[in-house]
Amino acid sequence: xxxxxxxxxxxxxxxxxxxxxxxxxxxxxxxxxxxxxxxxxxxxxxxxxxxxxxxxxxxxxxxxxxxxxxxxxxxxxxxxxxxxxxxxxxxxxxxxxxxxxxxxxxxxxxxxxxxxxxxxxxxxxxxxxxxxxxxxxxxxxxxxxxxxxxxxxxxxxxxxxxxxxxxxxxxxxxxxxxxxxxxxxxxxxxxxxxxxxxxxxxxxxxxxxxxxxxxxxxxxxxxxxxxxxxxxxxxxxxxxxxxxxxxxxxxxxxxxxxxxxxxxxxxxxxxxxxxxxxxxxxxxxxxxxxxxxxxxxxxxxxxxxxxxxxxxxxxxxxxxxxxxxxxxxxxxxxxxxxxxxxxxxxxxxxxxxxxxxxxxxxxxxxxxxxxxxxxxxxxxxxxxxxxx
Numbered sequence: 001x002x003x004x005x006x007x008x009x010x011x012x013x014x015x016x017x018x019x020x021x022x023x024x025x026x027x028x029x030x031x032x033x034x035x036x037x038x039x040x041x042x043x044x045x046x047x048x049x050x051x052x053x054x055x056x057x058x059x060x061x062x063x064x065x066x067x068x069x070x071x072x073x074x075x076x077x078x079x080x081x082x083x084x085x086x087x088x089x090x091x092x093x094x095x096x097x098x099x100x101x102x103x104x105x106x107x108x109x110x111x112x113x114x115x116x117x118x119x120x121x122x123x124x125x126x127x128x129x130x131x132x133x134x135x136x137x138x139x140x141x142x143x144x145x146x147x148x149x150x151x152x153x154x155x156x157x158x159x160x161x162x163x164x165x166x167x168x169x170x171x172x173x174x175x176x177x178x179x180x181x182x183x184x185x186x187x188x189x190x191x192x193x194x195x196x197x198x199x200x201x202x203x204x205x206x207x208x209x210x211x212x213x214x215x216x217x218x219x220x221x222x223x224x225x226x227x228x229x230x231x232x233x234x235x236x237x238x239x240x241x242x243x244x245x246x247x248x249x250x251x252x253x254x255x256x257x258x259x260x261x262x263x264x265x266x267x268x269x270x271x272x273x274x275x276x277x278x279x280x281x282x283x284x285x286x287x288x289x290x291x292x293x294x295x296x297x298x299x300x301x302x303x304x305x306x307x308x309x310x311x312x313x314x315x316x317x318x319x320x321x322x323x324x325x326x327x328x329x330x331x332x333x334x335x336x337x338x339x340x341x342x343x344x345x346x347x348x349x350x351x352x353x354x355x356x357x358x359x360x361x362x363x364x365x366x367x368x369x370x371x372x373x374x375x376x377x378x379x380x381x382x383x384x385x386x387x388x
Contacts, residue, residue: 002205002207002252003164003252004207004209004210004252005146005164005167005251005252006144006167006248006251006252007133007143007144007167007168007169007170007171008169008170009169009170009171010143010144010170010171010173010244011170011171011172011173011174012173012175012241012244013173013174013175013237014174014175014176014237015174015176016172016173016174016175017045017046017049017134017172017174017177018049019170019172020046020049020050020053020132020172021049021050021052021053022053023050023053023055023086023132024053025053025055025084025085025086025130026055026056026084026085027055027056027057027058027082027083027084027085027086028050028055028056028057028058028084028085028086028087028088028132029057029058029060029078029079029082029084029086029087029088029129030043030046030047030057030058030059030060030088030090031059031060031063031075031087031088031089031090031095031096031098031099031102032059032060032061032063032090032091032095033061033062033063033064033065033091033092033094033095034061034062035061035062037061037090037091037136038059038061040180042090042136042177043059043090046088046090046134047059055086057088058078058082058084060075060078063075063091063094063095063098064094065094065272066094066151066266066267067094067095067097067098067101067149067150067151068150068151068152068153069113069150069151069152069153070153071098072098072101072102072105072113072150073105075098075099075102076101076102076104076105076106076109079102079103079106079129080106080109083128084128084129085128085129085130086129086130086131086132087099087102087103087106087129087130087131087132088131088132088133088134089131089132089133089134089142089143089168090133090134090136091134091135091136091137092135092136092137092139092140092189093137093139093140093142093149093273096133096135096140096142096143097140097142097147097148097149097150098148098150099131099133100131100142100148100161100166100168101116101148101150101161101166103125103129103131103166104116104122104125104161104165104166106128106129107123107125107126107127107128107129108123111123113150116161117159117161119162119163119359120162120163120164121163122161122163122165122166123165124165125165125166126169130169130170131166131168131169131170132168132169132170132171132172133168133170133171133172134171134172134174134177135171135173135177135240135243135244136177136178137178137181137185137189138178138181138186138189138190138193138228138236138239138240138242138243139188139189139190139191139192139193139243139274140189140192140193140243140247140273141193141196141243141244141246141247141248141250141251142247143168143171143172143173143244143247144167144168144171144244144247144248144251145167145247145248145250145251146162146163146164146165146166146167146251146252147160147161147162147166147251148160148161148166149161149263149273151267159263160259160263160358160359160360162254162359167251171244173240173241173244175236175237175240175241178236178237178239178240179233179236181236183229183328186225186228186229186236186239186328187225187229187274187275187278187328187329187330188272188273188274188275188278188330189243189274190221190225190228190229190239190243190274190328191225191274191275191277191278191281191324191325191328191330192243192273192274192277193217193221193239193242193243193246193247194217194218194221194222194225194246194281194321194324195258195259195274195277195278195281196214196217196243196246196247196249196250196255197213197214197215197217197218197221197242197245197246197249197250198214198218198281198285198299199250199255199256199258199259199360200213200214200246200249200250200252200253200254200255201214201215201218201249201253201295201299202256202288202292202295202296202365203250203253203254203255203256203363203364203365204363204364204365205252205253205254205363206253207252207253209252210248210249210250210252210253211249213245213246213248213249214245214246214249214250214253215299215302216242216245217242217243217245217246217249218299218302218303219302219303220238220239220241220242220245221239221242221243221246222303222320222324223235223238224236224238224239224242225239225324225328226324226327226328229327229328253363254359254360254362254363255360255363256284256288256360256361256363256364256365257280257284257287257288257355257360257361257364257368257373257376258277258280258281258284259277259358259360260355260356260358260360260361260364261276261280261284261351261355261373261376261377261380262276262277262280263355263358263360264351264354264355264358265334265351265355268347268351269334269337269339269343269344270339271334271337271339275330275331275337278321278325278330279330279331279332279333279334279337279380280380281321282318282321282322283376283379283380283386284376285314285317285318285321286314286318286385286386286387287366287368287372287376287386287388288364288365288366289311289314290366291365291366292365292366293310293311293313293314294310295365296310296313296314296317297309297310297313297314297317299317300313300314300316300317300320301313303317303320305317305320332383333380333381333382333383334380334381335381335382335383336383339381341381344381348374348377348378349370349374351377352370352371352373352374352377353370353373355373355377356368356369356370356373372388375388
């Protein structure tokens with residue numbers, strides 16, 4: 001038996017956040033990243049809509065790009081002081097993920113982070129508050145997922161909290177909120193969305209529902225990411241919807257070793273998450289093709305790529321991803337990104353072990369051990385083809 005869980009309600013399109021004025025509640029605790037969302041009027045508009053619904057609100061700003069355990073504990077304490085019955089995460093993946101984690105410790109103050117980091121180990125939430133997610137970037141899909149990624153500053157490792165309990169109650173995917181994204185942000189988040197969809201489509205936990213969402217997202221992203229990068233507003237709106245569909249897919253089918261590698265190296269090497277995925281994805285497809293070539297070939301055919309065999313079609317898919325990356329001036333290797341070679345080699349054994357142990361590795365279509373992972377990381381650093 002398989003399970004498929006998404007928010008109870010997902011509103012998509014221009015003006016989606018207007019649904020806030022129909023909410024029921026007393027106090028809303030709003031979590032955001034930078035002050036930009038206050039200055040550009042997004043947060044003031046949200047607070048105005050909440051007031052129309054008779055709901056008071058408090059804002060916690062300043063969530064860092066990789067939210068930490070310390071930030072989560074600080075935010076949970078502020079929630080305990082304010083006692084909200086609504087929690088609203090606004091922004092990219094980081095503030096929404098942070099808000100999800102704060103929600104856990106707001107409802108269960110004595111729960112430990114070590115317990116929360118165990119997959120599907122959370123107690124029942126919604127004893128105190130419901131959760132609303134409003135994405136302002138187009139990539140993470142966290143507004144519809146059962147994941148929250150939090151960084152441990154002591155180990156420099158990202159830990160994905162995975163539990164259907166943290167799937168938001170309401171997602172407001174407002175296409176008006178992504179018009180000011182920068183080209184670099186569009187590139188990073190867009191490749192994150194593409195990675196979500198491809199990994200969900202080849203996951204060992206895939207099902208017909210996740211396949212439908214993942215494949216449609218792949219088609220839309222392949223079509224719209226470059227026009228969005230170049231400033232086409234219609235394409236940018238499509239990307240906001242596409243990434244949401246990818247989020248629904250991977251939240252239920254889980255992911256694979258692209259994300260395992262990104263989780264263990266993003267903070268350590270200072271590589272933005274979507275950029276790390278863009279670097280790793282072609283190499284991981286080559287590695288996984290030993291067992292999943294027919295599935296990659298299916299993706300390629302649906303994208304109208306040419307090839308007479310599964311191997312040829314898989315190669316065309318890899319070429320397409322590399323071409324998308326080139327068109328958006330993204331690095332092809334960790335070395336090209338600027339990761340110091342000596343530091344990379346000094347961390348290689350540790351990150352290989354950590355990536356193999358990441359929860360996302362469990363649904364990768366091909367098993368991998370630390371020695372193979374080590375070789376895969378070397379390929380991503382030096383730009384070597386993966387033939388093992």
